[in-house]
Amino acid sequence: MLEINHVSVEFASENRVLAVDDISIRLPDGSRTAIVGETGSGKSVLLLSIVRLLPRNAIVRGKIELDGENLLSADKKRLQQVRGGVVSYVPQGGGASMNPLLKVGYQVGEPLIEHKNYSRSQAVEASISLMKRFNLLNEEKLARSYPHTFSGGMRQRAMVAMGIAAGPRIILADEPTKGLDDKRVRLVADSINMLKEETLLCVTHDMSFAQAVSRDICVMYAAQQVEFGKSEEILNDALHPYTRDIINAMPENGMRYDDVGFAPAHGSYLNHSDGCRYRDRCRERSEKCVIMPPVFDVNGRKVRCWKYDSAN
Numbered sequence: 001m002l003e004i005n006h007v008s009v010e011f012a013s014e015n016r017v018l019a020v021d022d023i024s025i026r027l028p029d030g031s032r033t034a035i036v037g038e039t040g041s042g043k044s045v046l047l048l049s050i051v052r053l054l055p056r057n058a059i060v061r062g063k064i065e066l067d068g069e070n071l072l073s074a075d076k077k078r079l080q081q082v083r084g085g086v087v088s089y090v091p092q093g094g095g096a097s098m099n100p101l102l103k104v105g106y107q108v109g110e111p112l113i114e115h116k117n118y119s120r121s122q123a124v125e126a127s128i129s130l131m132k133r134f135n136l137l138n139e140e141k142l143a144r145s146y147p148h149t150f151s152g153g154m155r156q157r158a159m160v161a162m163g164i165a166a167g168p169r170i171i172l173a174d175e176p177t178k179g180l181d182d183k184r185v186r187l188v189a190d191s192i193n194m195l196k197e198e199t200l201l202c203v204t205h206d207m208s209f210a211q212a213v214s215r216d217i218c219v220m221y222a223a224q225q226v227e228f229g230k231s232e233e234i235l236n237d238a239l240h241p242y243t244r245d246i247i248n249a250m251p252e253n254g255m256r257y258d259d260v261g262f263a264p265a266h267g268s269y270l271n272h273s274d275g276c277r278y279r280d281r282c283r284e285r286s287e288k289c290v291i292m293p294p295v296f297d298v299n300g301r302k303v304r305c306w307k308y309d310s311a312n
């Protein structure tokens, strides 16, 4: 079980930026959660905080517990064991983060050398069978090729294969479908859905992809969690006005994502005194929204919106 408990991340640059504001998500073993939200909402920073890969000017508060062990206080050696071995992180922009100078077979198998003491040739063997699991086709040849000979979609899938090579229990994937066409998005979704037992936490811009790979959805807006619940319920009946807006913006609903608008200027929300951050864009705002709403529980759904204040 991975538990993100009241986690906040602030960057101590000239202008302080609160990139993640008091996020709590429980990830029981085998759970599949998608984090959705627009550019700058703090999705990547949240994933990076779990594997402790944030730059040094980041101040992380709260707790991130792996079976009760707080990863925020783990030492370097322990983190090395956890990363790749227990929790694997598939970075954003799959292809771009592959090393252009190393053959794909070696790169995909590298976590096995690092965490399972495989020899180089054993690791390449294993990576070929992993790539077969992901139907990359011509896997032996691919293993001997350099990343630039892969298409974007193949690289993404090779990255996911690399992420699971050492058999981690928890997979964190950042935008594994970024820049891919619909067909390739489906291929990545299929690859991810082949993983049955692992816990998945996947960041995406794409609601349809979130629906395809997750059972729970966490919606982030301006560093906060605004809605959390079962994917099916959220897609059928979104409660937060922002969630509703992004669902209406799904291509099949005839609107483009960008039409929804943009998040407020970053760093402008270091405190809660400005009220609900979605207020200016919200079609359902009321006088109460000048006060920051807390997270309300609506039949198991968590929603940060005054509309669901049962004291009303």
Ligand SMILES: Nc1ncnc2c1ncn2[C@@H]1O[C@H](COP(=O)(O)OP(=O)(O)OP(=O)(O)O)[C@@H](O)[C@H]1O
Binding pocket: 011, 013, 017, 018, 019, 037, 038, 039, 040, 041, 042, 043, 044, 045, 046, 055, 205, 266, 267
């Ligand atoms: N090293 C850093 N120093 C200062 N601010 C940062 C740093 N890294 C990220 N931020 C800020 O933190 C906020 C959240 O960024 P983050 O990358 O998590 O957004 P995101 O939701 O992943 O967006 P995208 O969908 O574009 O990937 C942004 O305002 C960003 O500018």
Ligand code: NI
Binding pocket: 043, 044, 045, 092, 174
């Ligand atoms: Ni990101």
